[in-house]
Every structure is written in C-alpha cells, then in structure tokens.
C-alpha cells in the first residue's frame with residue numbers, strides 16, 4: 001500500500017510545489033489537507049481527489065489521530081510553526097516530514113526530536129537536495145577523489161525578496177537569508193565534504209533603513225573550518241539572485257549552477273583548465289518524489305530517514321553559532 005500524506009499548510013511550497021508531485025510517486029499518496037482557509041482547501045481537495053472528510057484546520061488538526069488514512073504529516077508552514085505542528089502530529093500518532101529550516105531554535109529542534117521519539121514516530125527534514133541527482137553525483141565525485149584532495153568549498157545563495165511576508169519577521173522565520181537559503185550553502189558544505197565544521201566566523205551586512213530588513217539580515221557571509229583543513233566559504237543574501245557552489249581539490253574542481261534550485265541543475269567537473277559539463281546517472285529523477293517516497297519507505301521498512309531530525313538540529317546549531325559570530329565579531333568553536 002502507498003503511505004498517506006496530509007499536507008499541513010497550503011502555501012507557495014506545500015500547494016505550489018509539493019502537492020503536484022504525488023503523481024510521480026510510487027509509495028506515497030495525498031490523502032488529507034490541513035489549512036486555515038476552508039474555501040481553498042475544498043477547491044484543492046476537489047482537484048486532487050481528497051475526500052472532504054479529510055480536510056482539517058489548525059484547530060481540529062489533532063483529530064487526525066482518528067484517521068487511519070493518514071500515515072505522515074508534511075509540515076509546510078512558516079518556520080515558527082514547525083515545532084508545534086510536528087509535536088502535535090507525533091502526539092496524534094503520525095510520522096512527520098518537516099520543512100527546512102527545522103525550527104527557529106535548537107531548543108525547539110530538540111523538543112521535536114524528543115516528541116517523535118516518545119511517540120515512536122519517524123521525523124525527517126525536507127532537505128530535498130539529498131534526492132537530487134546532480135547533487136548526488138557531485139557528492140559522489142567529491143568524495144571519491146575525482147578532484148584530488150579537497151581544499152575549498154564556496155557557495156553563494158540569494159534571491160531578491162519583496163519583503164512583506166513572514167520570512168522578514170524574525171519571530172516567524174527565526175532569521176533572514178541564512179535561515180531561508182543560506183542553509184542550502186551550509187548543508188552542501190557538509191554533504192559535499194562529508195565533514196562537520198569545527199569553527200565558524202561570520203560577518204553580516206544589512207541596510208537596516210531598508211524596510212524589508214528591519215527585523216532580519218540581508219547578507220551574511222560565514223566561513224566554516226573543517227577538520228581536514230577544507231575551508232567552506234558561504235554567503236546568503238536577500239537582495240540579489242544567485243545559486244551556486246564550487247568545490248576545489250588539488251587535482252581539479254566541481255561546480256554547480258544552479259546548484260539547489262527546483263530544476264535545471266548544471267554540473268561541471270574538470271581539472272581546472274578544462275571544466276566539462278557532466279550528466280549524472282538517473283539525471284531525470286524527480287527530487288520531490290524521491291523525498292516523499294524515501295520518507296514513505298522509511299516508515300514502511302522501519303528505517304531512519306537519511307535526513308532525520310538530528311540533521312536539521314545540526315544545521316540549526318551551526319546557524320546559531322553563525323549568528324553569534326556575526327554579533328560578537330569573533331570566531332566560534334563548534335562542539
């Protein structure tokens with residue numbers, strides 16, 4: 001049988017990106033919706049064949065516990081709501097797939113992990129790049145020595161925000177560009193090198209007179225130091241478009257642009273003089289369906305997902321250190 005998903009939050013990502021992917025899934029199906037907007041929910045339910053009885057709102061959400069159609073809840077809400085809806089989902093006896101960034105603080109991440117553990121339910125974070133074929137090929141090449149000994153990683157992630165939404169309100173987002181997209185640079189630095197950073201040093205540059213940035217940062221640069229000596233140089237911003245990474249080894253380099261977008265990834269690998277475009281095996285694999293089906297199979301086979309809550313917590317701990325470094329203008333050692 002296919003695992004039944006309830007999508008919690010019918011916004012740009014939950015409705016616009018995730019719901020249309022179920023048709024590409026082998027092990028996952030859409031069975032329920034959780035929304036504060038009953039008119040929208042009924043319309044979406046009609047389009048995707050979800051029975052009206054399987055529409056919930058944020059108040060009666062806990063009643064999903066009586067609905068055996070729902071195996072997994074997928075939290076696609078503003079970041080400040082991730083912890084509450086994850087914990088309520090686990091208490092209702094459901095497995096949880098929660099969007100990135102996992103929560104607004106490491107303390108919240110810890111409580112989410114504890115709640116899912118106590119309920120005996122799986123918790124996975126929506127790090128879709130772990131299912132994206134170009135990222136997987138770049139990682140395989142980097143770790144197999146294709147460019148020699150790794151020395152340097154660089155990633156820039158940015159887009160121009162219009163402001164005027166929860167992402168620029170710190171209480172709801174936990175922070176600015178770093179929380180939203182800098183996290184892709186941080187994740188890639190970790191999964192490309194296969195190492196955990198031992199220190200961070202960060203600098204934030206934000207025009208606080210810009211009404212979009214009263215509450216959250218625009219640009220933040222941070223340097224990660226890895227045990228092997230690899231340096232990870234990351235930057236995120238809310239005032240220009242950019243999505244790339246570069247990995248330099250002593251025998252060549254790997255580049256991707258776009259690196260972590262929804263589609264259109266390009267990968268170059270070469271000796272530095274001649275960098276050639278490389279197509280990964282399985283290049284047409286759909287990262288969204290891969291992610292949904294991985295969670296479904298983790299539940300069916302009682303295995304820990306490859307990007308569990310602990311992975312989300314690791315990033316949030318590093319992000320907290322990045323913000324602290326920028327605030328205190330000093331290098332922060334990581335445990």
Ligand code: NAD
Pocket residue numbers: 009010011012013014036075076077078079099100101126128165166180
């Ligand atoms: P969005 O603003 O488009 O949607 C948020 C949804 O939450 C809306 O349906 C909104 O009605 C609902 N909501 C409920 N209570 C709310 C409140 N108090 N304030 C604001 N909205 C409220 O946001 P989004 O882009 O869909 O992001 C949702 C989550 O998905 C975030 O965690 C975001 O980081 C993540 N996301 C992930 C990716 C990815 O590629 N993995 C891409 C985009 C967003």
